[in-house]
Amino acid sequence: xxxxxxxxxxxxxxxxxxxxxxxxxxxxxxxxxxxxxxxxxxxxxxxxxxxxxxxxxxxxxxxxxxxxxxxxxxxxxxxxxxxxxxxxxxxxxxxxxxxxxxxxxxxxxxxxxxxxxxxxxxxxxxxxxxxxxxxxxxxxxxxxxxxxxxxxxxxxxxxxxxxxxxxxxxxxxxxxxxxxxxxxxxxxxxxxxxxxxxxxxxxxxxxxxxxxxxxxxxxxxxxxxxxxxxxxxxxxxxxxxxxxxxxxxxxxxxxxxxxxxxxxxxxxxxxxxxxxxxxxxxxxxxxxxxxxxxxxxxxxxxxxxxxxxxxxxxxxxxxxxxxxxxxxxxxxxxxxxxxxxxxxxxxxxxxxxxxxxxxxxxxxxxxxxxxxxxxxxxxxxxxxxxxxxxxxxxxxxxxxxxxxxxxxxxxxxxxxxxxxxxxxxxxxxxxxxxxxxxxxxxxxxxxxxxxxxxxxxxxxxxxxxxxxxxxxxxxxxxxxxxxxxxxxxxxxxxxxxxxxxxxxxxxxxxxxxxxxxxxxxxxxxxxxxxxxxxxxxxxxxxxxxxxxxxxxxxxxxxxxxxxxx
Numbered sequence: 001x002x003x004x005x006x007x008x009x010x011x012x013x014x015x016x017x018x019x020x021x022x023x024x025x026x027x028x029x030x031x032x033x034x035x036x037x038x039x040x041x042x043x044x045x046x047x048x049x050x051x052x053x054x055x056x057x058x059x060x061x062x063x064x065x066x067x068x069x070x071x072x073x074x075x076x077x078x079x080x081x082x083x084x085x086x087x088x089x090x091x092x093x094x095x096x097x098x099x100x101x102x103x104x105x106x107x108x109x110x111x112x113x114x115x116x117x118x119x120x121x122x123x124x125x126x127x128x129x130x131x132x133x134x135x136x137x138x139x140x141x142x143x144x145x146x147x148x149x150x151x152x153x154x155x156x157x158x159x160x161x162x163x164x165x166x167x168x169x170x171x172x173x174x175x176x177x178x179x180x181x182x183x184x185x186x187x188x189x190x191x192x193x194x195x196x197x198x199x200x201x202x203x204x205x206x207x208x209x210x211x212x213x214x215x216x217x218x219x220x221x222x223x224x225x226x227x228x229x230x231x232x233x234x235x236x237x238x239x240x241x242x243x244x245x246x247x248x249x250x251x252x253x254x255x256x257x258x259x260x261x262x263x264x265x266x267x268x269x270x271x272x273x274x275x276x277x278x279x280x281x282x283x284x285x286x287x288x289x290x291x292x293x294x295x296x297x298x299x300x301x302x303x304x305x306x307x308x309x310x311x312x313x314x315x316x317x318x319x320x321x322x323x324x325x326x327x328x329x330x331x332x333x334x335x336x337x338x339x340x341x342x343x344x345x346x347x348x349x350x351x352x353x354x355x356x357x358x359x360x361x362x363x364x365x366x367x368x369x370x371x372x373x374x375x376x377x378x379x380x381x382x383x384x385x386x387x388x389x390x391x392x393x394x395x396x397x398x399x400x401x402x403x404x405x406x407x408x409x410x411x412x413x414x415x416x417x418x419x420x421x422x423x424x425x426x427x428x429x430x431x432x433x434x435x436x437x438x439x440x441x442x443x444x445x446x447x448x449x450x451x452x453x454x455x456x457x458x459x460x461x462x463x464x465x466x467x468x469x470x471x472x473x474x475x476x477x478x479x480x481x482x483x484x485x486x487x488x489x490x491x492x493x494x495x496x497x498x499x500x501x502x503x504x505x506x507x508x509x510x511x512x513x514x515x516x517x518x519x520x521x522x523x524x525x526x527x528x529x530x531x532x533x534x535x536x537x538x539x540x541x542x543x544x545x546x547x548x549x550x551x552x553x554x555x556x557x558x559x560x561x562x563x564x565x
Contacts, residue, residue, distance in 0.1 A: 005098065014057065021057040022230050023098075024223075025125075027091050027116070028106035029132075031064025036108035036132055036188060039179035039210055043130060043219040047104050050223020056102070056230070058223070063090040065112035068445055068472060069144070069182070077444035080111060081470070082552035084264075085565050087115035088122075095123040102230045104222055108132025108181045108210075110473075113191035114264035118564075120200070120236045121271035126229030127236040128222045128329045129201045131192035133210035135180035137301040141357065143183035144175040145296060145474040149451030156421045180210030181302070184295035186473030189302045190257035191264065196311045197251035199239045199328035203337045204346055207306040228331050242274045244326045247334070249281055253288035254314050255305075256297050256376035258473030259390045259481060263443075267562025278379055278388055278560050282509065285375025290394055291317055291365050296474045297376065297394045300364055307353040308364035312341045317365065380480060380504060382512035383526055384466070384492050387484035388560045392475065393506040400478045403464050404503040404514065405430045407496050411540055412436070413446055413469065420452040420459065427462040430502040434493045435540050436469030437486025438556030438563040442549060447472035450479050466502065466511070468493055470559070480504060480511060482559035488542065489558070495533040 006019050026047050030040040048058040065087060071077040095103060103125040105116040109132070120127045138144055151171055154164045181188035192206040202222055208215040229235075245265060252261050262281055269276035291314065292298060294305050315322060316338055324335030332340070341347075351361060362370075376394035381387075393401055408425065409432045410416035416433050419425055431453075437443055446469050454460045454477045464478035468486035471479050485491030492513070496502070501515025515521050516529045545553060555565040 018057040021055060022101040022227065024051050024056050024058045024102040024104060024226055025095055025100040026051070026058045026060045026104045026106070027094060028060070028062055029065045029087070029108070029112040030062050033064050034067035034070055034109070035135055035176055035179045036067070036181045037064055037112070040106050040108070040132055043106055043132065043216065046216050046219035047106065047130060047223040050220040051227060054224050054227035056227050061094045063087050065107065065109060065115070068110055068447070072448055078442040079549060080445070081438070081443045081563060082548055084111040084115045084118070085552060086548060087112055088118040091116060091119035092122050095119065095125065100125060102126040102226045104128050104130060104226050106130040106132065106219070108188055108192065110187040110191065110260065113188070113195060114268065117195065117200070117268050118271050121240065121268060124235045124237050126226055126234055127200055128226045128229065129195045130219050130222045131195060131201055131206045131208070133180045133208045133215045134189065134302045134306065135176060135183050136178040136209065136211060137183050137303065138175050138177065141301055143295050143301055143474070145182065145184055145186070147171055147175065149455035152448070153421070153452055153455045178211050182474070183301040183303070184474055185256060185258065185292065185297070185302060187258040187260040188473070190252065190255070190261050190473055193255055193257065193311050194248050194252060194261060194265070197315070198244045198248040199326055199334065200236065202329065203312050203341050204310050206311050207302050209303045209306065225329055229329060232331050234327060234331060237272060239327050239329060240268075240272060241326065242276070243323045245269060245274060245276055246280070246284070247322050247326060249284050250288055250318055250321050251311065251314055253285045253375040254290060254318050255292040255294070256290050256394050259377055259392050259471055260473055262377065262390050262482070263470065263559060263563050266560070267564040270562055270564060281377060282379040285377055288318065288321060288375055289368070289371045290373055290376050291371060293364055293366050296476055297392070300359070304354065304357065304359060304364050307350045308361045309347045309350060312338060313347060313361070313365055378506050378509055380506070380509050380511040382510045383523065383530070384496070384502065384513050385483045385511045386492065387558060389466070389480050389483040389511050391480045391506055395476045396478045396506065397461055400461060400464065401506040402504070403430070403478060404501060405464065406518065407432050407498060407500040407502050409434070409496055409498050413444065413449055417449045417452060420449060420456065425459060425463060427458055429463055431463060431465045432493065432496050432502070433465065433467040433469060434487035436467055437488055438559060439553050440468065440486055440488035440542070442553055443470050443556070443559065443563055445470050445472045446479070446481070447475060450475045450477060453477060464504065466504070468559070484558045484560045486559070488539065490534070490539060492530055494539055495530050495537055
């Protein structure tokens with residue numbers, strides 16, 4: 001090693017003995033950005049202790065993340081998905097500039113977790129991921145999303161009402177009572193779960209309550225585990241194989257995870273040179289029972305999932321579908337991990353916490369006789385989405401899983417949102433929000449609009465939303481996203497007009513325009529009409545862009561390929 005490097009390390013507190021130890025990059029998303037990252041410093045300290053205990057020397061680095069919840073209602077939302085790419089690049093830079101022996105990653109939330117996994121795939125070091133855990137429940141065992149739609153709608157329509165102001169303040173003081181990821185199976189909880197399911201997080205670490213002692217012990221154990229991987233020469237790519245990713249999709253189906261995983265997993269697979277077509281989600285979903293009764297499509301907050309046994313309990317239930325021989329970050333196979341966690345009485349211990357809430361395991365992880373359906377998400381195709389679109393049918397009432405209605409077209413979410421607020425939307429309509437795909441505007445989520453729809457009694461259960469943008473993991477109701485090709489790339493969604501008749505059928509996996517300007521038509525006639533519109537309708541001219549936003553939107557791939565660059 002270049003002697004100057006040794007001197008530089010010693011200048012920041014390393015000893016000569018440290019220079020001879022295995023050196024571990026400890027990369028966290030610590031920052032005052034949101035509750036999912038504000039507490040990661042204490043977990044990082046525990047990781048470092050574990051590394052020291054095992055004879056290694058940690059080096060601590062930070063690249064904080066940004067939050068969808070903080071970016072609602074302004075252009076900041078356009079930068080959220082792009083942040084995944086920037087975080088991954090920064091972690092890769094930290095991992096490349098010196099020859100580290102191992103890697104530990106700590107994050108909690110939507111974009112930082114997939115960013116960390118992308119960087120780990122590039123670096124291919126012995127790697128352990130440490131999830132930042134779950135926030136405590138809001139009032140009445142709810143999440144921070146449960147009230148926000150109704151509250152925001154009332155605030156927009158009755159801004160001077162003292163009762164509304166009182167309710168807004170009460171929400172502000174109680175919705176997020178601690179650090180940790182949001183209290184429902186949104187994208188943050190989903191990605192924590194999937195990191196564990198693919199084998200790079202320790203068994204039982206995803207969704208642990210962020211305020212309990214267990215999460216600190218798990219972080220320390222991660223420091224010990226990475227040294228074990230270093231000694232055995234087991235790297236990230238030895239663990240995250242195609243078989244491991246298929247196991248991960250199976251768990252995603254069983255827990256009813258966020259549709260955003262259908263961006264992040266294909267993007268990770270691309271980094272690993274693994275073929276993981278989006279249709280695989282659909283194929284697996286039709287076989288796997290949806291067992292988790294967790295918000296937003298179920299009843300309970302995510303910490304209850306951990307009390308019910310967490311991801312190991314789901315894997316135990318799904319063991320007939322899973323490959324038990326895949327390697328994990330413990331240095332043991334999945335099957336061996338499950339046997340060990342059973343012998344450690346992990347499931348028995350945590351049931352007592354559920355009892356505090358007067359709940360049983362079967363209230364949270366439904367028994368077979370109570371399971372209503374397989375899977376939770378589907379890939380739809382048709383003349384409106386030739387390359388595909390995604391929908392979380394588990395969050396849609398049965399009577400809206402097939403729907404046909406007239407299109408109302410908007411070229412931005414903001415225009416659609418205010419049309420809902422100002423009561424300009426009619427029951428039965430299919431709202432089209434376009435130019436919100438990866439190249440259109442960075443693929444923001446549409447949570448403001450979906451929450452406004454489900455919070456309006458006249459629209460809830462009758463109005464659907466179709467977009468080339470994406471959705472929050474907390475989205476409820478008939479919401480179809482990731483429509484590909486997107487409008488900015490000249491996809492069919494760019495040529496829909498007000499009054500066109502749109503039909504979707506989640507069971508048949510179809511999304512089609514079945515009528516033009518109010519007149520029902522055949523598939524061939526619709527194709528001819530859209531071909532003519534391509535010659536006469538111009539695509540929306542996008543505004544001038546600079547910096548990271550320009551870099552992302554000019555190079556982003558299709559949502560069906562993970563929307564990466």
